[in-house]
Amino acid sequence: MNVFNQGLMSFIKSSPTAFHAVSTASAALVKAGFARLEECDRWDLKPLSRYYVVRNDSSLVAFVTGNKLDSCVPFRIAGAHTDSPCLKIKPEPEINRHGYFQLGVEVYGGALLNPWFDRDLSLAGRVSYLEVKGGLASTLVDFEKPIATIPSLAIHLDRDVNTNKSVNAQKELPAILMRVSSEEKITFKDLLKQRLLEENPNSDIDRVLDYELSFYDCQAPALVGLQEDFISSARLDNLLSCYVLLQSIIDARPGQPSVIVLNDHEEVGSMSAEGAQGPFLISVLERICSTQENLRRALSGSLLISADNAHGVHPNYADKHDANHGPILNKGPVIKINSNQRYATNSETGAFFRHVCEREKVPYQTFVVRSDMACGSTIGPITASSLGIKTVDVGVPQFAMHSIRELAGAQDAFALYRVVKEVFQTQVLFG
Secondary structure (H helix, E strand, O other), X not given: OHHHHHHHHHHHHOOOOHHHHHHHHHHHHHHXXXXXXXXXXXXXXXXXXXXXXXXXXXXXXXXEOOOOOOOOOOOEEEEEEOOOOEEEXXXXXXEEEOOEEEEEEXXXXXXXXXXXXXXXXXXXXXXXXXXXXXXXXXXXXXXXXXXXXXXXXXXXXXXXXXXXXXXXXXXXXXXXXXXXXXXXXXXXXXXHHHHHHHHOOOOOEEEEEEEXXXXXXXXXXXXXXXXXXXXXXXXXXXXXXXHHHHHHHHHOOOOOOEEEEEEOOHHHOOOOOOOOOOOHHHHHHHHHHXXXXXXXXXXXXXXXXXXXXXXXXXXXXXXXXXOOOOXXXXXXXXXXXXXXXXXXXXXXXXXXXXXXXXXXXXXXXXXXXXXXXXXXXXXXXXXXXXXXXXXXXXXXXXXXXXXXXXXXXXXXXXXXXXXXXXXXXXXXXXX
């Protein structure tokens, strides 16, 4: 478990954006013997082989083929998402006020905004540029060190801040990067070009044309608590699940057709070419099965595990939970249930997950939102409805979901890994 958690924290630290998460996952897959496929190429798949494919640099599907191709053997599929709520840089972000150079931001997803103040922020993402020879290229960039901050207003200037604090994202979230004179004309794209040349002095870059960049907290993941009971980190939702699925498919014994899908854009509804509402996963499954007949027969007996973190019972806010369905950190993975199909678990899939947990001697819990509160959702119902596949929604319990720094139990990620890995290498019970 300790080795697993160190790997998890290293994965998160190396993945400040969805682009970096996919890059980090790709490197791990290559090291484990997975061959990269390109969507534009003709695929020549082999039995008992390992492959992965990337879309938009921010979503990934990895799969292991079974004993023979052109079969209708059911798949074991597990899905998570690579994106997290954050502050993204606007297209024309430069703000020069009172001698401070700032960048305007747009809030991505349902971010908890107050914790973004007074943090050491860096910047990462994807940059597209024009080459000196006239071609277009894209690359990932990560400033790595603290380059910005969003200072709070002193309590002396806002005496009601502890009783009534809301955040105006337009006015209060532009981050400060440096002091400048009023005469200096600085463009953000010029700063990006300078950074790219620092990372690669031989780069053939003429000028930056566009970018998808976001701020992130520089504080590294850590084990915290008097007995190191917890993992504290940014982006636990949902890079923790991504790492669990990644290690599960890498470590599972070969022989059964297994798939993981790591989708981007879950935090904003999944409606994109690389999101769960897009055709990425189904297009890969079609190419594995060769025919629609094989695919539909395989899916009829397949199972999808949708892995996304759950709300643990916060001891200071226990009344926010149904008293009989309050997950506790370090008490095992959570089966997420909602009668209005915000989660895709049903009695069959919930029973199957319980059965595997019990067989592996892994404790498990259930989560149902209070009947007087709205329920969030996951990629589970979206993928289930598009594929027609039996689905169970699960996740590890956590605190401070969508904060810049979240908290999970140190035992739970490894427990979920044990269950998912077993699903990848055992006979699915549905026919």
